[in-house]
Amino acid sequence: MEIEIPAIDEAAAAAAARRLDRLTKPQGSLGRLEELAIRLAGMTGDPWCRFERRAVVVMAADHGVTEEAVSAYPSEVTLQMVANFAAGGAGINVLARKAGAQVVVVDLGVKTPPGIPGVLDRRLGPGTKNMTREPAMTRAQAEAAVATGRELAAQLAAGGATLLLTGEMGIGNTTAASTVTAALTGRAPREVTGRGTGLDDAAFAHKVGVVERALALHRPDPADPVGVMASVGGFEIAGLAGLILGAAERRVPVIVDGFITGAAALTACAIAPGARAYLIASHRSVEPGHGAILDALGLEPLLDLRLRLGEGTGAALALHLVDAAVAIRDEMATFDEAGVSERTDG
Numbered sequence: 001m002e003i004e005i006p007a008i009d010e011a012a013a014a015a016a017a018r019r020l021d022r023l024t025k026p027q028g029s030l031g032r033l034e035e036l037a038i039r040l041a042g043m044t045g046d047p048w049c050r051f052e053r054r055a056v057v058v059m060a061a062d063h064g065v066t067e068e069a070v071s072a073y074p075s076e077v078t079l080q081m082v083a084n085f086a087a088g089g090a091g092i093n094v095l096a097r098k099a100g101a102q103v104v105v106v107d108l109g110v111k112t113p114p115g116i117p118g119v120l121d122r123r124l125g126p127g128t129k130n131m132t133r134e135p136a137m138t139r140a141q142a143e144a145a146v147a148t149g150r151e152l153a154a155q156l157a158a159g160g161a162t163l164l165l166t167g168e169m170g171i172g173n174t175t176a177a178s179t180v181t182a183a184l185t186g187r188a189p190r191e192v193t194g195r196g197t198g199l200d201d202a203a204f205a206h207k208v209g210v211v212e213r214a215l216a217l218h219r220p221d222p223a224d225p226v227g228v229m230a231s232v233g234g235f236e237i238a239g240l241a242g243l244i245l246g247a248a249e250r251r252v253p254v255i256v257d258g259f260i261t262g263a264a265a266l267t268a269c270a271i272a273p274g275a276r277a278y279l280i281a282s283h284r285s286v287e288p289g290h291g292a293i294l295d296a297l298g299l300e301p302l303l304d305l306r307l308r309l310g311e312g313t314g315a316a317l318a319l320h321l322v323d324a325a326v327a328i329r330d331e332m333a334t335f336d337e338a339g340v341s342e343r344t345d346g
C-alpha cells in the first residue's frame with residue numbers, strides 16, 4: 001500500500017513557537033499546551049490554524065471471537081449502542097456536544113444491520129469470524145476497511161472538517177486490540193490484555209488464553225499490518241487505521257482515543273510511519289495494552305482519567321485542551337502589548 005504522508009512543516013511550527021515566546025508568561029511555562037500549539041502548526045502547515053469543524057468518527061463492528069466468552073457484555077450491545085449514538089444519548093454524544101464536535105457513526109460490520117437513518121453504511125460483513133478458528137476476515141476485507149476509512153477522511157475533509165477524533169464501539173474488540181498489539185509490538189499477550197468491559201479474574205485469565213491461541217494459530221507477521229488486520233483485527237480497527245491515514249495524507253490532525261483506537265493508530269503507523277506525526281494521544285486507558293501502544297508510538301497522552309469506555313470519549317475531552325492551546329496562542333497579550341517587563345538575566 002503506497003501512501004504519501006507530508007512531512008511536518010517546521011517553518012510553521014517555528015512561527016507558532018516564536019509567537020508563544022512573546023506572550024506574557026515565562027517562556028515555556030504553559031508546558032505541553034505550548035507543545036500542542038507548536039505541533040498543530042507543524043501538522044497543518046499553518047501557525048494560525050483553527051479547528052472550527054471537527055468530527056468524532058465512531059466506527060462500530062462486531063467480533064466473532066465473542067463466541068469464546070471474552071466480554072462481560074453480550075454482542076447485541078454493539079447494535080444497541082449504535083442506536084443510542086444515533087439518538088444522542090451515549091457518553092460520546094454528551095462529551096462531543098460539550099466540545100462542539102459532530103458525531104459521525106459508521107457501521108463497518110455490526111452483526112445485524114442497524115438500518116438507522118444517519119448511521120453511515122460501510123458494511124464489510126456481519127462481524128468478523130472467530131479468530132481462534134479462522135482468520136477474522138479476508139485480506140480483501142482488510143484492504144477494503146482501510147480504503148473505506150481513507151475515503152471517509154477525504155469526504156469529511158472535503159466537507160470542511162479540519163480535525164478528526166477517533167472513536168469505536170464493538171463488543172469483543174479489546175480481545176482483537178490485544179492480539180493486534182501483541183502482534184505488532186512483540187509483547188506477550190499477558191502484558192497487553194486487560195479486563196475490557198469488566199471481566200472477573202477467571203474470565204480475564206481465559207481471555208489471555210484466547211489471545212495466545214489466536215496468535216499461535218495465525219503467527220501474524222508484524223511487517224504485514226494489513227495481514228495482521230485480516231487474521232486478528234476488526235473491521236472498525238482497520239477502518240480507523242484507514243481514517244488516520246486519510247487524515248494524515250491531508251495534514252488533518254487526529255486525536256486518538258483509547259486502547260482500541262490506539263491499536264488502529266499502531267496499525268496505521270505500521271502501514272505508513274509518517275502518520276505518527278499527525279497523532280495527538282488524548283488519554284491513557286486503563287487497558288494495559290494501551291501503554292504498550294503509546295510507548296511503541298512514542299506518544300505521551302494528555303490525560304489520565306482512568307477511562308475505559310471507548311466511543312471517542314477521551315478524545316472529546318482532550319479536544320478542550322486543543323481549543324485551549326489555540327486560544328492561548330491567539331488571545332494572550334504579548335509583553336509589548338501589555339507593557340510587561342521581559343526577563344533580565346540575558
Ligand SMILES: O=C(O)c1ccc[n+]([C@@H]2O[C@H](COP(=O)([O-])O)[C@@H](O)[C@H]2O)c1
Nearest residue numbers: 071170172173174196197258259285310
Ligand atoms: O477505549 C478503551 O480503552 C476501552 C477499554 C475497554 C473497553 N472499551 C469499550 O468496550 C468495548 C469492548 O470491551 P470488551 O470487553 O467487549 O472487549 C468496546 O465497545 C469499547 O468501546 C474501550
Ligand SMILES: Cc1cc2nc[nH]c2cc1C
Nearest residue numbers: 073077169197309310311
Ligand atoms: C453499555 C456499553 C457501552 C459502551 N460503549 C463503548 N463500549 C461499550 C460497552 C458497553 C457494555
